[in-house]
Amino acid sequence: MAKLLGRSTYRMENHPTILSSSAVGGGMERDGPLGSCFDYTDHSGMFGEDSWEKAENKMQQLALKQALHKASLQQEDLNILFAGDLLNQCTGSSYALRQFMVPFLGLYGACSTMSESLLMASVFVDSGLADRAGAITSSHFCSAERQYRFPLEYGSQRPQTAQWTATAAGAVLVGRGELHESGRRIEVVHACAGVIEDPGITDANNMGAAMAPAAACLLKRYFIESGTQPKNYDRIFTGDLGQVGSDLLYQLLERSHIKIDDRHDDCGLLLYDRQQQDVHAGGSGCGCSAAVLAGHILPSMMMGKYRNVILAATGALLSPTMVQQGDTIPGISHLVHLRLVDGKEGAH
Amino acid sequence: MAKLLGRSTYRMENHPTILSSSAVGGGMERDGPLGSCFDYTDHSGMFGEDSWEKAENKMQQLALKQALHKASLQQEDLNILFAGDLLNQCTGSSYALRQFMVPFLGLYGACSTMSESLLMASVFVDSGLADRAGAITSSHFCSAERQYRFPLEYGSQRPQTAQWTATAAGAVLVGRGELHESGRRIEVVHACAGVIEDPGITDANNMGAAMAPAAACLLKRYFIESGTQPKNYDRIFTGDLGQVGSDLLYQLLERSHIKIDDRHDDCGLLLYDRQQQDVHAGGSGCGCSAAVLAGHILPSMMMGKYRNVILAATGALLSPTMVQQGDTIPGISHLVHLRLVDGKEGAH
Numbered sequence: 186m187a188k189l190l191g192r193s194t195y196r197m198e199n200h201p202t203i204l205s206s207s208a209v210g211g212g213m214e215r216d217g218p219l220g221s222c223f224d225y226t227d228h229s230g231m232f233g234e235d236s237w238e239k240a241e242n243k244m245q246q247l248a249l250k251q252a253l254h255k256a257s258l259q260q261e262d263l264n265i266l267f268a269g270d271l272l273n274q275c276t277g278s279s280y281a282l283r284q285f286m287v288p289f290l291g292l293y294g295a296c297s298t299m300s301e302s303l304l305m306a307s308v309f310v311d312s313g314l315a316d317r318a319g320a321i322t323s324s325h326f327c328s329a330e331r332q333y334r335f336p337l338e339y340g341s342q343r344p345q346t347a348q349w350t351a352t353a354a355g356a357v358l359v360g361r362g363e364l365h366e367s368g369r370r371i372e373v374v375h376a377c378a379g380v381i382e383d384p385g386i387t388d389a390n391n392m393g394a395a396m397a398p399a400a401a402c403l404l405k406r407y408f409i410e411s412g413t414q415p416k417n418y419d420r421i422f423t424g425d426l427g428q429v430g431s432d433l434l435y436q437l438l439e440r441s442h443i444k445i446d447d448r449h450d451d452c453g454l455l456l457y458d459r460q461q462q463d464v465h466a467g468g469s470g471c472g473c474s475a476a477v478l479a480g481h482i483l484p485s486m487m488m489g490k491y492r493n494v495i496l497a498a499t500g501a502l503l504s505p506t507m508v509q510q511g512d513t514i515p516g517i518s519h520l521v522h523l524r525l526v527d528g529k530e531g532a533h
Numbered sequence: 534m535a536k537l538l539g540r541s542t543y544r545m546e547n548h549p550t551i552l553s554s555s556a557v558g559g560g561m562e563r564d565g566p567l568g569s570c571f572d573y574t575d576h577s578g579m580f581g582e583d584s585w586e587k588a589e590n591k592m593q594q595l596a597l598k599q600a601l602h603k604a605s606l607q608q609e610d611l612n613i614l615f616a617g618d619l620l621n622q623c624t625g626s627s628y629a630l631r632q633f634m635v636p637f638l639g640l641y642g643a644c645s646t647m648s649e650s651l652l653m654a655s656v657f658v659d660s661g662l663a664d665r666a667g668a669i670t671s672s673h674f675c676s677a678e679r680q681y682r683f684p685l686e687y688g689s690q691r692p693q694t695a696q697w698t699a700t701a702a703g704a705v706l707v708g709r710g711e712l713h714e715s716g717r718r719i720e721v722v723h724a725c726a727g728v729i730e731d732p733g734i735t736d737a738n739n740m741g742a743a744m745a746p747a748a749a750c751l752l753k754r755y756f757i758e759s760g761t762q763p764k765n766y767d768r769i770f771t772g773d774l775g776q777v778g779s780d781l782l783y784q785l786l787e788r789s790h791i792k793i794d795d796r797h798d799d800c801g802l803l804l805y806d807r808q809q810q811d812v813h814a815g816g817s818g819c820g821c822s823a824a825v826l827a828g829h830i831l832p833s834m835m836m837g838k839y840r841n842v843i844l845a846a847t848g849a850l851l852s853p854t855m856v857q858q859g860d861t862i863p864g865i866s867h868l869v870h871l872r873l874v875d876g877k878e879g880a881h
Contacts, residue, residue: 186534189662193613193636236858265541265726273621274852275641283729283863288541290649290726290867291850293623293639301638312660314537378613378638381631502631502639504622510584515631519638 187311191410193378201310202362203371203523204258204317207251208480209244210472211326211352213464217457222480223353224251230327230352237328238272238280244354244472245270245281245323248479252319252356263287263358264315267302269294270323270471271350273332277323277471287319295500296396296425297379298322299355299475300519303496306359307373307521316360323354324470333505334389347390348427349464351456355475357483368528371486374493375411375522379403381502383515389503392469392514393430393453396499399516400426401437403497407520408443415445419491422482424474424498424518425453427467452477452498474498483523492525535659539758541726549658550710551719551871552606552665555599556828557592558820559674559700561812565805570828571701572599578675578700585675586620586628592702592820593618593629593671596827600667600704611635611706612663615650617642618671618819619698621680625671625819635667643848644744644773645727646670647703647823648867651844654707655721655869664708671702672818681853682737695738696775697812699804703823705831716876719834722841723759723870727751729850731863737851740817740862741778741801744847747864748774749785751845755868756791763793767839770830772822772846772866773801775815800825800846822846831871840873 187195210223211230220226225247227233232243245268253260266285269292270277282289294301302320309315327337329350335341362370382402386395400423408414415421426434431451438445452474453467478496485491497520508514535543558571559578568574573595575581580591593616601608614633617640618625630637642649650668657663675685677698683689710718730750734743748771756762763769774782779799786793800822801815826844833839845868856862 186660187662189612189664193663195662238854238858239860264537269639269641272852273854274643274850276850276852276855279729279850279863279865280852280855280860283731286728288726289729289865290653291617291641291865293617293641295622305638308657308660308662312534312656312662314535314543314656314660315541316537378636380634381627381637383631502622502624502627504620504624504628506586506621507624507628510586512587512628515627517627517637517639 187308194407194410195308195376197307197311197373199311201307201359201373203483204358204360204362205252205256206357206479206483207248207255208476209248209354210476213462214351214353214456217462219456219481237325238276241277241323241325241328242281245277245321248354248356249321252358256358260285260287263317263319265290265309266319266321267292267305268321269298271329294517295502296469296471297498297500297517297519298471299478300496300498300521303357303521304376304519307376310359310361318359319356321356322471322475324350324472326350326352329470333503343465344390345465346429347465348392348453348467348469350470351468351473353472353476355479357479369487370526371483372524372526373521374524377403377407377520379518381515381517383513385513387508387513389508392501393427393466394433395501395514396516397426397430397433398437400497400499400518401434403518403520405441405443415448418448418493418495421445421449421495423451425469426451426499427453429466486525494523496521535656542755542758543656543724545655545659545721547659549655549707549721551831552706552708552710553600553604554705554827554831555596555603556824557596557702558824561810562699562701562804565810567804567829585673586624589625589671589673589676590629593625593669596702596704597667597669600706604706608633608635611665611667613638613657614667615640615653616669617646619677642865643850644817644819645846645848645865645867646819647826648844648846648869651705651869652724652867655724658707658709666707667704669704670819670823672698672820674698674700677818681851691813692738693813694777695813696740696801696815696817698818699816699821701820701824703827705827717835718874719831720872720874721869722872725751725755725868727866729863729865731861733861735856735861737856740849741775741814742781743849743862744864745774745778745781746785748845748847748866749782751866751868753789753791763796766796766841766843769793769797769843771799773817774799774847775801777814834873842871844869
């Protein structure tokens with residue numbers, strides 16, 4: 186049974202373990218620095234479907250099927266799926282996952298969904314409510330752009346603060362796992378649920394600034410509640426703050442004398458090559474942190490590159506309707522702490 | 534620590550208890566058979582705001598504040614809030630709850646959100662991850678109608694299968710509660726997470742038929758996994774199947790020789806007087822089951838009218854975009870089993 190630390194930090198007690206992960210992406214993602222990390226890519230971003238929304242469904246299905254395959258599991262072996270996405274009514278998840286006959290608890294955390302779903306999956310496994318649980322999310326540049334900003338055909342200019350919604354999906358399976366054949370496994374050690382922070386941003390092309398305060402408050406509180414410091418982690422990944430949001434995060438944390446810039450990476454800055462690819466302030470979207478986690482962070486940990494990692498995915502709770510009514514864009518962030526465990530250290 | 538029964542039925546072991554509940558509604562709801570059950574109503578449905586979306590935010594805020602007040606709690610006393618709603622990007626919840634500095638895990642279960650959020654709140658309290666947790670949701674006829682169907686000004690005719698989205702919000706607080714001064718309390722005993730079922734309905738004015746199969750499958754599996762039968766419950770409430778969906782539910786359950794019509798009520802049929810109010814097949818919306826639970830079911834239990842109750846809220850995962858692309862409307866349902874405990878039976 187996980188233990189509550191402080192207000193909303195959860196310390197796992199039963200070693201919820203990453204069983205497998207899978208990343209799916211489009212052409213831009215394949216051409217980026219992490220292109221080789223994807224299990225499946227489609228240059229057209231259509232994945233054989235006739236609409237962007239259906240393509241996004243297909244990405245989630247491919248990611249989940251591949252994650253099940255890697256863990257040698259069938260859909261019957263999963264007790265529960267946690268998923269959400271950016272599409273209205275979260276159809277990227279619900280329409281994708283209706284073909285799997287697995288109990289489903291839908292989430293909405295905007296681009297923080299990967300850490301929210303992994304938090305939930307870990308808590309359910311740790312508390313004995315699931316033997317195996319899945320955490321899945323996705324985003325698609327084309328379906329997001331037309332829903333949140335302008336029709337693509339309009340060809341609107343994007344300011345330098347704008348981010349590029351990743352065409353990507355990631356799935357992670359969690360269980361009371363056995364050691365990998367390499368004698369290693371990755372456990373979820375802590376998770377922390379964030380508070381909504383609204384810094385008053387009204388520009389849908391400046392998501393980084395809308396999300397940075399939520400990430401800063403979350404990290405600050407997490408370090409206190411878990412009794413840890415940045416130096417206890419090899420790497421701290423934020424979800425998709427991009428360059429603008431990352432710079433702002435450092436400034437906000439500095440006020441509390443917390444320094445993370447020597448060990449911080451942002452998934453939105455890892456996914457694309459900003460010199461070669463026209464993504465402006467970096468990548469974003471639920472699929473961004475999901476694919477970077479599934480395709481890059483977890484495999485890097487298994488290779489021994491990092492032992493202790495924080496993933497703090499960040500979400501802008503952006504609503505075109507509310508922004509049209511003159512309202513601002515609140516942000517949220519949730520985090521998980523992942524640890525590489527060698528066979529000899531295992532508590533199993 | 535809650536115990537897993539079967540695939541996704543959770544038996545609580547630490548007596549998560551309803552601390553308080555509050556219901557807020559509009560004019561139609563005040564004029565209905567449960568009008569006196571609301572803590573707060575506004576005939577105009579505007580709640581002092583200048584847009585329907587902001588009015589929906591206000592309803593959630595009023596419901597949460599009132600629930601906190603009834604339990605003599607401050608927002609600082611809550612570890613976590615679970616909430617979601619029907620508005621795009623779930624802004625009914627996120628924009629409402631940003632003014633409360635409480636950790637927030639956003640959900641999307643369409644009209645099943647009340648039982649999904651109460652499931653989560655109960656699991657977190659039972660597993661020791663929260664001392665006190667909140668479950669909140671809302672819907673608003675005007676914001677829903679223009680988002681899902683037609684602009685209100687268009688004055689479109691509604692077929693007899695159509696349901697009326699409730700202008701209502703409900704908040705329920707869960708904790709490791711002490712006995713009420715009456716010597717009674719209501720505990721969450723079981724919860725069960727449902728599977729997405731898609732019966733192939735394409736008509737956004739026939740939500741009951743889209744949701745009934747999900748409710749039937751959930752109830753059938755729950756009775757098996759929990760080892761209980763309909764006769765173990767005084768009342769089984771479904772969320773918002775309306776008349777069309779309720780009739781279909783009986784037919785579907787009869788195939789498995791399960792009979793619930795002698796102890797079944799549908800929140801969508803309780804909220805309005807279909808003889809006097811022009812709601813066609815009944816009420817719907819996240820706020821429907823939320824307000825009926827908070828304002829009617831829980832108070833009726835505390836008065837001793839029912840001892841064992843199932844609430845199976847039902848959600849149509851309807852997306853106008855997907856329906857425009859020729860796709861169908863999947864449904865989902867989650868349930869909680871509530872029990873009235875007298876002082877003498879208490880395990881505390």
